[in-house]
Amino acid sequence: MSCDFSNLRLDFPVLDQHVGGHPLVYLDNAATTHKPRAVIDAIARFYERDNSNVHRGLHALSMRATDGYEAARERTAKFINASESAEVVFTSGTTASVNLVAQGWARDNLQPGDVVVCTEMEHHSNMVPWQIVCQQTGATLRYIPVLGENAEGGLDLAAFDELLKEKVKLVAFTHISNTLGTINPAAEICAKAKAAGALTLVDGAQSAGHENVDVQAMDCDFYVFSGHKMAAPTGIGVLYGRKALLDAMSPWQGGGGMISTVAYEGSQWKPSPERFEAGTPNVADAIGLHAAMDYLDSVGRPAIGRHESELAALAYDALSDLPGIRILGPGEGQPRAGLVSFAFEGVHAHDVVTFADQDGVALRGGHHCNQPLMRKLGLPSTTRASFYLYNTPADVDALVASIRRILKFFGVE
Amino acid sequence: MSCDFSNLRLDFPVLDQHVGGHPLVYLDNAATTHKPRAVIDAIARFYERDNSNVHRGLHALSMRATDGYEAARERTAKFINASESAEVVFTSGTTASVNLVAQGWARDNLQPGDVVVCTEMEHHSNMVPWQIVCQQTGATLRYIPVLGENAEGGLDLAAFDELLKEKVKLVAFTHISNTLGTINPAAEICAKAKAAGALTLVDGAQSAGHENVDVQAMDCDFYVFSGHKMAAPTGIGVLYGRKALLDAMSPWQGGGGMISTVAYEGSQWKPSPERFEAGTPNVADAIGLHAAMDYLDSVGRPAIGRHESELAALAYDALSDLPGIRILGPGEGQPRAGLVSFAFEGVHAHDVVTFADQDGVALRGGHHCNQPLMRKLGLPSTTRASFYLYNTPADVDALVASIRRILKFFGVE
Amino acid sequence: MSDLTDLYQAVILDHNKRPRNRGRVPQATRVASGDNPTCGDNCTVYLQMDGDRIGKIGFDGSGCAISQASASLMTTQLAGKTLAEAEGQFAEFRDIVTTGKEPEEFSEVAAFAGVHAFPARIKCATLSWHAAIDALKKPDSPVEE
């Protein structure tokens, strides 16, 4: 391994604290990740040295702020291997990016009879926007089913082939499931969709900061992600889109910065990316995102992904031994991203989370913004442990020890 | 005066630098303001201590992050005297807030024959969203004219009375003009609109951080503003709306956090403010906004407004003496917000800005996101000096000295 | 774990393990549901009235130990009560879970005093009570299966 992960914890100031008298063991990374000192400092430095509005200014600070903002765009293009930086639109997050495509592309291009395909394992943020736009346009939303009573079989790609016989205009799916830990075959799904004449949107919220992403190799049309889930600040996200598609789309928001001419009678838009960035952008957090990308790549994303998957496998093995447990997603030895979701007969996830918190272990309990999947699996909720580069095998031990104590308290073990 | 403004500069780290060999004189505050140490630290502190996702978490950090985020909402409600914190929706800025109302309210409620009224002095961000929604719905957009060849007469309220005889559904206008420095009679305009049965949206981008704002006394239906123009971070803004109106509006974005139930077949929404905050919110910058509000109120907003207006009056008087100058907006002795926009025959604004920058004076030159007004006034662009609490009379002297040198260089003076 | 044993008192663990009055009431004439969208908990309360008093009461739904135990205990507290009496008891219960102050007379509901130290869990404790009061306020009408 090129990097000693056991020291990375020191780069993240927030981890240096106690909760409930115990050192913090933060295992809620699929919800949001922590920020290294380098990112926190980059934001502060911007406000201390270069703060200014961008694009429309000719004074020194404004030019520095513009350069910093556009450098962040170029860095992002490189991070996902976009063919040019004009394919990178900054948004406030994954959710905003999906809504932008739903309202800016789908609303103009769908009609009754058309089909949008997403999956049963989508996060609400990549499901509700399609429900809304289908209702607005009369198009139909279909779902690729998940297989297995614990969704261990992943997506039913044979069913997907069937769905593609309809008039599918768009396939929107998650690269990595935040609830199951499933890693979907993104390139294969994109290829099938393309062959059927459909566009593709890949929800990269759980993949962008965890593995090398190459949007050209994946051959998707849109790829969306959030900064805060990859060591960057809250409030910044990305929409990648093919340039020709973006330039043909309607703006989602009107306002300063996105227009080429405005008259009282009507207006004309700039090309992408400006067309989609109305108003003053979130300059400081774009610069924070830049610092996060540099940090992650200094560690190495493939190594990060391997490290997380190793921790998830450790957790999976230890948790499997517990009585009455149901673990969702990929089975033993199957590829799994860095998270494990599980449920016990007789002990509710929220009680687990409250107890674990007293041991200093931060977990998430609930539907993980995937209510329909929970309903299908017959679970009101699960407990989820999700890992990032700063977690260690000792964190897995703390998790398992805490869960054992809880089961004992509730008389299950 | 309750506060010694000459020391406030020390609270803003960015001001402690030289540009072109001169101490920075930052007069581009209408574009964006700088952040005091207290705000920069609040953001860093959040990432160093409490960083977590909000709302759906039961572990210690998540509860702290949720408390911090909701405390920011309550602080904002108090800042503008909203009657409850559920009337405060966090957005990414003024532009997003306006678009949210345009798409969430106007798109559902306008039809052919209906009229939206805005003003000839609107920023593109409070004009283009109405152009778009009027095109979508068949409604008509009308403008309250500005009076005078330098717009010194403000809004033509008699013409407004005439416009109100049509089927006006909404009046959207700026509280303070970012181009002219005009302070519009917001309460009077809201009262007239209300009497005619129209809703009102007040663009508070230039007022929120500069005077006490009381949305109940103003009696508006919506009030929108940006954090970055009032000492707070980029990427955070506010939509205030009356609760009953918000609860009757369609969500603008679908996604996590804004739903009450999701099924594969369709979904139901939470009430406001959650309905309008899909996805992970910009927690850190909301907390930064909170710190900015505390900072501004520790100085006192009425004092800040007076201080800026005094600086603008000083600048107005000194600039008036220069040959061939046209100063836009309120005439001598008239009430004026803290900015002055001006143009010279024979010297273009961009040349002025480039020269002033070499003297360390940061100005803005251009159309200030108000192209149609510029066209009406027959100016391609103006130079704008805009003040904030950390500026001083010495900054005005530096401005005037720099302008004099420029005129000399171009052979005008 | 002193805080936690306060939160998960024996009474609560017991009601969670062996809930009283769980399940729908066959001849129910009033029903109401509540849910907590943040965590996915939900609760339905069924009433069969006896004049203006609750005759039979039952509940259904899923949630954490706090919400399940609270629903179970609620049914034992409200059986036989009028709307006004039920509202009085709910007010007292809400007081206990938000302030932690124990009731003057001994009552099993005192077990919920520990909840106040976990503000995020207060909603869990009051969910079923809200549903019960909602149901009580409705007119009688046959409840569909």
Next chain:
Amino acid sequence: MSDLTDLYQAVILDHNKRPRNRGRVPQATRVASGDNPTCGDNCTVYLQMDGDRIGKIGFDGSGCAISQASASLMTTQLAGKTLAEAEGQFAEFRDIVTTGKEPEEFSEVAAFAGVHAFPARIKCATLSWHAAIDALKKPDSPVEE
């Protein structure tokens, strides 16, 4: 202000004050416009062709001293040129304003070398050249008044 006098050389100030070939060409057969939405500058170039060479050339529009002087100088440079020649001159000009390196043979366009130190102003210097090349690439057709 040494940088600035580099930027605003005498040549530039002179062309800004007394622009050459300002105004539309009465018998123009080709026209093209460009604008810089960021700052609001705009420029329209009119051509009257003489075979494949520019016969008469004029410009219109508004902008800063750099863009006005550049447009004026551009008209003096391109009069009589073919498209290929004009493109060659534009390439050389672009080189000067982006790198600051002076041309080998003396030419008035050398005055624009100072622009490279002000990257935000490069677009101002090239705006009229882009419009001229665009116009040159069009077919002849009567230009409406």
